[in-house]
Amino acid sequence: xxxxxxxxxxxxGVVLGSIYGLIAVGYTMVYGIIGMIxxxxxxxxxxxxxxxxxxxxxxxxxxxxxxxxxLILTLISSIAFTALYGWTVERIAYxxxxxxxxxxxxxxxxxxxxxxxxxxxLAQGSRNQGVPSLMEGNLRLVGENPEQFVQVTYVQLxxxxxxxxxxxxxxxxxxxTALGRACRATQQDRVMAELxxxxxxxIISVVxxxxxxxxxxxxxxxxxxxxxxxxxxGFVTGIKAFTAAVLGGIGSLPGAMLGGLILGLSExxxxxxxxxxxKDVFAFSILVLVLIFKPSGLLGRPAVEKV
Amino acid sequence: MKAWLKGTMxxxxxxxxxxxxxxQAEEMVRIGVxxxxxxxxxxxxxxxxxxxxAAIVDINRGGGILGKQILLIxxxxxxxxxxxxxVANRLVDNDEVQAVVGHFCSSTTMxxxxxxxxxxxxxxxHGSTNPMVTERGLKTVLRMCGRDDQQGTVGAEFVVKRLGxxxxxxxxxxxxxxxxxxxxxxxxxxxxxxTEVMYEGLTRGEKDFNALVTKIxxxxxxxxxxxxxxxxxxxxVRQMREQGVDVPLVSxxxxxxxxxxxxxxxxxxxxxxYMTFGADPRKSPEGKALVARFREAGYxxxxxxxYAYAVVQSIAAAMQESGSYNGVELANxxxxxxxxTVMGPKSWDxxxxxxxxxYVMYQWDENGKYAEVE
Numbered sequence: 001x002x003x004x005x006x007x008x009x010x011x012x013g014v015v016l017g018s019i020y021g022l023i024a025v026g027y028t029m030v031y032g033i034i035g036m037i038x039x040x041x042x043x044x045x046x047x048x049x050x051x052x053x054x055x056x057x058x059x060x061x062x063x064x065x066x067x068x069x070x071l072i073l074t075l076i077s078s079i080a081f082t083a084l085y086g087w088t089v090e091r092i093a094y095x096x097x098x099x100x101x102x103x104x105x106x107x108x109x110x111x112x113x114x115x116x117x118x119x120x121x122l123a124q125g126s127r128n129q130g131v132p133s134l135m136e137g138n139l140r141l142v143g144e145n146p147e148q149f150v151q152v153t154y155v156q157l158x159x160x161x162x163x164x165x166x167x168x169x170x171x172x173x174x175x176x177t178a179l180g181r182a183c184r185a186t187q188q189d190r191v192m193a194e195l196x197x198x199x200x201x202x203i204i205s206v207v208x209x210x211x212x213x214x215x216x217x218x219x220x221x222x223x224x225x226x227x228x229x230x231x232x233x234g235f236v237t238g239i240k241a242f243t244a245a246v247l248g249g250i251g252s253l254p255g256a257m258l259g260g261l262i263l264g265l266s267e268x269x270x271x272x273x274x275x276x277x278x279k280d281v282f283a284f285s286i287l288v289l290v291l292i293f294k295p296s297g298l299l300g301r302p303a304v305e306k307v
Numbered sequence: 308m309k310a311w312l313k314g315t316m317x318x319x320x321x322x323x324x325x326x327x328x329x330x331q332a333e334e335m336v337r338i339g340v341x342x343x344x345x346x347x348x349x350x351x352x353x354x355x356x357x358x359x360x361a362a363i364v365d366i367n368r369g370g371g372i373l374g375k376q377i378l379l380i381x382x383x384x385x386x387x388x389x390x391x392x393x394v395a396n397r398l399v400d401n402d403e404v405q406a407v408v409g410h411f412c413s414s415t416t417m418x419x420x421x422x423x424x425x426x427x428x429x430x431x432x433h434g435s436t437n438p439m440v441t442e443r444g445l446k447t448v449l450r451m452c453g454r455d456d457q458q459g460t461v462g463a464e465f466v467v468k469r470l471g472x473x474x475x476x477x478x479x480x481x482x483x484x485x486x487x488x489x490x491x492x493x494x495x496x497x498x499x500x501x502t503e504v505m506y507e508g509l510t511r512g513e514k515d516f517n518a519l520v521t522k523i524x525x526x527x528x529x530x531x532x533x534x535x536x537x538x539x540x541x542x543x544v545r546q547m548r549e550q551g552v553d554v555p556l557v558s559x560x561x562x563x564x565x566x567x568x569x570x571x572x573x574x575x576x577x578x579x580x581y582m583t584f585g586a587d588p589r590k591s592p593e594g595k596a597l598v599a600r601f602r603e604a605g606y607x608x609x610x611x612x613x614y615a616y617a618v619v620q621s622i623a624a625a626m627q628e629s630g631s632y633n634g635v636e637l638a639n640x641x642x643x644x645x646x647x648t649v650m651g652p653k654s655w656d657x658x659x660x661x662x663x664x665x666y667v668m669y670q671w672d673e674n675g676k677y678a679e680v681e
Contacts, residue, residue: 005525008550011515126349128538130569138549153549190348226542227572232347236512271518272525277481277508279518 007270015156015225016263018163022218023241024248024288025170026086026211032251032305033187033207036102037086039109042238043116044212048219049087049229050124051078053131067134071158071224079216080190082161082297087205088211095201115235121231130228158219166217167257170210174253183207187251240283247287249300258299262286335373335378338622338633340615341396341409341419346385347512350566350610350660355504355580356381356431357606358528358615359408361597366619372626377619380404384415386672391415395422404428405632406622414436414483420448427635428622429624431641433614434526436560437487441659447634449641449655452611455484455665458559458583461666462532465581467499469668469680472530474504476523481508481534488559489534495596504528509541529554536561541570544558548576557581563610565675574675585650586665588613588681596650617648 023045030038055077059070095111099103138153174180185193186203194200223235225227242264248259263283271279290298336368340359344352344645359379367376376652380402384391391410398404399422407423407430410416431449432440438454466472475496477490485587486508493503504526509516520543520679523531531547531554540562547556556579563584573576589598594613601608626632629640638659645654654662668680 001524003520004331006522008524009518012515016515016517121345126345126347128347128350128541128566128570130572133572151550213335222514223630227545228514228541228570230538231348233514236510268518272522275507276510276519276522280510 002148004148004150010087011152011269013265014160016268018259019218019246020223020241020263021216021257022163022214023237024245025214025253027242027245028250028252028256029207029211035206036105040112040116041215042234043113044085044239045219046216046234047120048078048082048216048234049223050120051081052130052220052223056131075217075220078102078220079213082216083213086208088206090205092226113258117231128228128230131223133227134224155225159225161218162221163234166214171253182266228298243287246297247290249297252299255297255299308348321369321383336375337378337380337402337404339380339382339404341382341384341394341407343386344381344383348386348536351434351563353613354610355411355615359619360611362616362619366623372623376645382563384410386412386415386547388414388418391419395419399428409617412484413440416440420445422559423447427634429622429637431618433618434611437483438601447638449638449659451614453585454660455488456491457664458544458666459488460495462492462557463495463499465668466530466532470530470555473476474527474529476505476526476528477503478532478533480511482511485535493607510537514542517540517546519551520552524550524552529650531556533558537567537570541567544580545571547580555579555581560584568675574673577671578673580671582669582671583666586667591651597649613649617650620648621646
């Protein structure tokens with residue numbers, strides 16, 4: 001086995017893992033704060049892919065030809081619209097069920113996922129959609145033999161960097177700002193936070209918006225990387241990202257990133273060196289093992305009885 | 308509600324329902340069109356519907372079948388086996404169709420055709436190429452296309468003899484059609500004395516095949532064969548090119564759609580991609596007028612459009628000539644007679660396969676168009 005193949009699979013895994021991690025953040029934050037799985041989150045990511053294509057098309061007609069500018073504008077517009085979707089979904093499908101059984105919002109989330117998927121299908125058609133590639137070229141680490149190289153495309157670099165930066169901004173927001181403090185307080189004890197003057201309904205909305213923004217970033221990056229998408233892309237990726245969140249410890253932000261990386265790397269290495277037929281079987285077996293031996297996930301804290 | 312009122316209402320509804328069914332059944336020949344009209348493979352469904360619809364319009368204008376007009380009934384299976392079963396049962400029980408055009412995906416045609424066979428309804432698929440479709444001994448199942456073992460043979464011959472490949476990687480999408488095609492390819496590679504360097508499946512619905520591409524590269528494959536559909540073939544070929552794997556990609560009729568180019572992210576990624584598909588029906592002299600009419604209406608009758616048209620023609624011819632709607636009788640008539648279609652004369656063997664299949668190799672170019680390999 002050659003070192004360059006291992007290096008290349010490492011690159012593949014890290015890129016894939018960054019994307020899973022970005023989407024996993026949305027699952028983990030929502031779970032952390034209201035204890036429900038937002039199964040419509042994968043659809044938010046899919047909507048972001050469509051928004052990317054639409055924004056890029058608009059920018060082209062406006063004659064924007066700087067790739068950097070186009071990327072930044074696309075990120076801004078996609079985050080703005082996707083955040084609006086996140087907020088609306090919470091408002092329509094989850095807030096009215098806030099005081100019902102735990103099962104109701106879960107079912108509502110699955111319903112929302114189907115609604116969004118079919119709404120996009122009807123509005124945009126079920127065909128594959130594509131965007132032109134924005135950035136060409138790559139960095140190559142060439143070994144002794146020019147045939148053997150580890151390659152990182154510029155798009156892949158942008159993906160990993162953007163993922164790191166967005167995660168940084170998010171962690172800073174949660175740890176250092178007043179808004180973040182309110183989020184953490186709500187997560188710890190919603191009733192107590194409310195008694196102390198935190199508008200918890202608003203905080204929950206904010207969490208949905210933040211989660212959706214991360215999914216928006218992932219949607220833009222993936223679309224620019226793979227160049228094509230359809231109304232169905234949210235499903236598989238959503239399930240994988242959800243798995244990453246559980247693997248890392250649902251409720252924990254660094255856990256989501258770690259879970260994403262582990263999932264991405266294990267898929268890449270298993271597909272690359274063993275057999276891609278069974279890569280999902282392998283990835284999900286890891287999940288089962290982790291849950292058996294550490295039910296709260298890798299970085300998750302066991303639930304403490306509040307007194 | 309009082310009992311007498313309930314009874315009266317039930318009777319009224321019953322009579323009204325019966326009357327409606329009776330009138331429609333008498334007036335029209337009902338033909339089901341079942342295929343992927345939604346979902347990731349809806350592009351193929353559109354080809355099918357366009358073709359079938361055009362055929363119905365023409366036949367109805369010419370007086371219909373046995374003096375009756377034809378009515379098409381759409382059934383959307385989204386290329387999913389369980390939905391196909393629901394569609395098949397609905398077409399048989401509620402819509403009472405007399406014949407079915409479809410389905411498209413082999414994985415849906417196989418379970419659904421058992422429902423039609425049990426009900427004694429003729430089903431002719433325009434695009435399901437898995438050998439098992441006709442190998443199961445069902446009496447009312449025929450097809451208008453070739454078989455994957457023929458397709459795989461043509462593919463293997465091309466890869467070995469024309470491309471001169473020595474190290475072939477065989478990939479598939481783990482689906483009935485895709486894996487069946489890859490298996491056929493693999494089997495014929497072996498008879499040509501070549502063993503594949505890789506044989507693996509990817510997952511439908513995913514977009515990231517980079518790990519697999521790195522593996523292809525490490526295996527030093529000089530040609531890649533993919534059994535599957537355009538939505539996975541597109542990202543696969545793009546990621547191959549991006550990782551510097553510039554070897555030819557060969558596939559089957561699952562990528563014969565302009566959507567393959569969209570899924571690959573542009574024409575320049577599909578250069579050096581080959582596929583097997585029946586000799587272009589758009590070039591057959593019988594279909595010339597029809598193709599011109601489609602183009603006039605702003606629709607390019609690519610892929611399976613004319614196949615679906617020919618299926619309706621064959622069903623209509625069988626009903627007209629045998630004077631029956633019984634599936635077994637219709638199938639037997641078709642197996643003994645030849646039908647003039649827009650794709651030329653077609654005839655079937657005892658299994659329901661075409662007697663002559665005409666797979667040829669096509670090549671995609673950097674403008675995102677395909678043309679027959681000379």
